[in-house]
Amino acid sequence: MxxxxxxxxxxxxxxxxxxxxxxxxxxxxxxxxxxxxxxxxxxxxxxxxxxxxxxxxxxxxxxxxxxxxxxxxxxxxxxxxxxxxxxxxxxxxxxxxxxxxxxxxxxxxxxxxxxxxxxxxxxxxxxxxxxxxxxxxxxxxxxxxxxxxxxxxxxxxxxxxxxxxxxxxxxxxxxxxxxxxxxxxxxFVVEAHEQPMTWERALGSYDEMVAAAHHVDMYWFPHTDRLLVKQNVRTDLEPGEQRPPSRLASWWEDELVSNSVFGGLCRVGSRVPALVPRLNRLAGRALSERRYSDLAHRVFVTPRRVRFREMEYAVPREVGLDVLRECRRVIDASDWRIAFPVEVRTARADDVPLSTAHGRDSLYLAFHVPADTDHRPFFGGLEPLLREAGGRPHWGKVHTxxxxxxxxxxxxxxxxxxxxxxxxxxxxxxxxxxxxxxxx
Ligand SMILES: Cc1cc2nc3c(=O)[nH]c(=O)nc-3n(C[C@H](O)[C@H](O)[C@H](O)COP(=O)(O)OP(=O)(O)OC[C@H]3O[C@@H](n4cnc5c(N)ncnc54)[C@H](O)[C@@H]3O)c2cc1C
Missing domain, CATH: 3.30.465.10 (Uridine Diphospho-n-acetylenolpyruvylglucosamine Reductase; domain 3)
Incomplete structure (x- = not known):
């Protein structure tokens, strides 16, 4: 056709x-x-x-x-x-x-x-x-x-x-x-544990968490000391035995908190950047601990309705947390106002020649700005240090x-x-x- x-x-x-x-x-x-x-x-x-x-x-x-x-x-x-x-x-x-x-x-x-x-x-x-x-x-x-x-x-x-x-x-x-x-x-069924943590605690216990849970995902709220840490563990529960969050809880977390309220905060932050640190502190404090279990793909995937631009780099796992600390230092010293959390994930080395995890265990660091924001000062400000650390940019995300x-x-x-x-x-x-x- x-x-x-x-x-x-x-x-x-x-x-x-x-x-x-x-x-x-x-x-x-x-x-x-x-x-x-x-x-x-x-x-x-x-x-x-x-x-x-x-x-x-x-x-x-x-x-x-x-x-x-x-x-x-x-x-x-x-x-x-x-x-x-x-x-x-x-x-x-x-x-x-x-x-x-x-x-x-x-x-x-x-x-x-x-x-x-x-x-x-x-x-x-x-x-x-x-x-x-x-x-x-x-x-x-x-x-x-x-x-x-x-x-x-x-x-x-x-x-x-x-x-x-x-x-x-x-x-x-x-x-x-x-x-x-x-x-x-x-x-298979995965048990999800979502928990707010301080920067020191999250980074201090990261290696332990990664060793204990199958899938660890962290979100740091720039300009704050707070992270949301998600630890997902594969269980022996049979499909059908999972305990997903109630529809109301899912709606509140996914639609309202992650999408509608977050979208609103981003819009306010875009209009008045000086408010971003306060809004991030508010968002960081509003996070609560929750546990649930569900079929793996339902735990891994979340709706993302707030549009954004993203740069993500894979850096060698062994230096990854130091690179994250350095990114924080640069953000803290800058006048950027970043409303989106920085996402931190891991990958085991694989053998795919152009995989960002080729031949080495990796830590992924992902940076976002709202879709209507010029990403160049922020992404461009961090990219040299990610490159210096031996970073490989995600092939589908912004890089230079x-x-x-x-x-x-x-x-x-x-x-x-x-x-x-x-x-x-x-x-x-x-x-x-x-x-x-x-x-x-
Ligand atoms: C909201 C959001 C969340 C995301 N989350 C993640 C994440 O958690 N992890 C992550 O790693 N990435 C993530 N990404 C990035 C995304 O997974 C990749 O950019 C992916 O390539 C998008 O797939 P697509 O179908 O949209 O392909 P497109 O972006 O349309 O195309 C990507 C490439 O694939 C090629 N292609 C498509 N079809 C074919 C084909 N049949 N044969 C050969 N080549 C083909 C295209 O030509 C192009 O080169 C996210 C992106 C968004 C917008």
């Missing part, structure tokens, strides 16, 4: 990036994807499959043909012996979670929203916190992609393993993914790095470039963002 382009301006979730493709298609089959790629190659143009636009950068921005993911959705196969599930690449993660729940299955781990497409999320190295694999790409068992020459390749540890290795986090530069196969587990200074951060960067040369020699999948982070 083809549509006239000006009817379809591509915009990302935060509203920071937009592009007008020359044409828009919604392929419903692998053959339709192959056709779009071959036409682009013959015409000397480009084609970009976008996800749901949840990347904060222009990584998914189309220059010529935009492919929408909507018709490439749904579960294709369930293998209970191998414990894998294959789904079309454009399936929203939330749909996969529900389908898996009905099958009594679950992904091991995920980030804090599930709006993204499977391909979009894996392609930029989307991660949660803790577990044996924080990143979705490290949970992949296989993938199918259409290369820049229009070839359909299936890749896994046994079939085209070199392609599988690199294409798990491929930034949309190596091919158009048409299906993804994930390792899955029996559906280029191929030249990303290469030394990734041991296998050259292997990725070689694979790009092999799979997309004519740069059918290129856009300005990829030219910046991977080169021409």
């Amino acid at each position: 083809t549509a006239r382009a000006h009817d379809h301006v591509w915009r990302n979730w935060s509203g920071l990036e937009q592009a007008v493709p020359r044409q828009v298609e919604t392929p419903a089959s692998v053959a339709a994807v192959v056709d779009a790629v071959r036409r682009a190659r013959e015409d000397g143009t480009t084609v970009k499959m976008a996800g749901t636009g949840h990347s904060f950068t222009a990584i998914a921005a189309p220059e010529h043909t935009l492919l929408r993911p909507d018709a490439l959705s749904g579960v294709l196969a369930v293998d209970r012996e191998a414990m894998t599930v294959t789904a079309r690449a454009g399936t929203p993660l939330k749909d996969l979670n529900l389908a898996l729940e009905r099958l009594g299955l679950s992904l091991h781990n995920m980030g804090d929203i599930a709006e993204q497409t499977l391909a979009g999320a894996t392609s930029t190295g989307t991660h949660g916190t803790g577990g044996t694999a924080a990143g979705l790409a490290a949970q992949l068992a296989g993938l199918e992609l259409v290369t820049g020459t229009g070839e359909v390749l299936r890749a896994s540890a046994t079939e085209h393993p070199d392609v599988f290795d690199v294409a798990r986090v491929g930034l949309g530069a190596l091919g158009i993914l048409t299906s993804l196969t994930f390792h899955v587990e029996p559906l 790095r280029t191929a030249a200074d990303l290469a030394p951060a990734y041991e296998r960067f050259d292997d990725v470039l070689a694979m790009r040369e092999r799979l997309d020699p004519d740069r059918v999948f290129a856009n300005a963002h990829l030219r910046r982070v991977l080169g021409d």
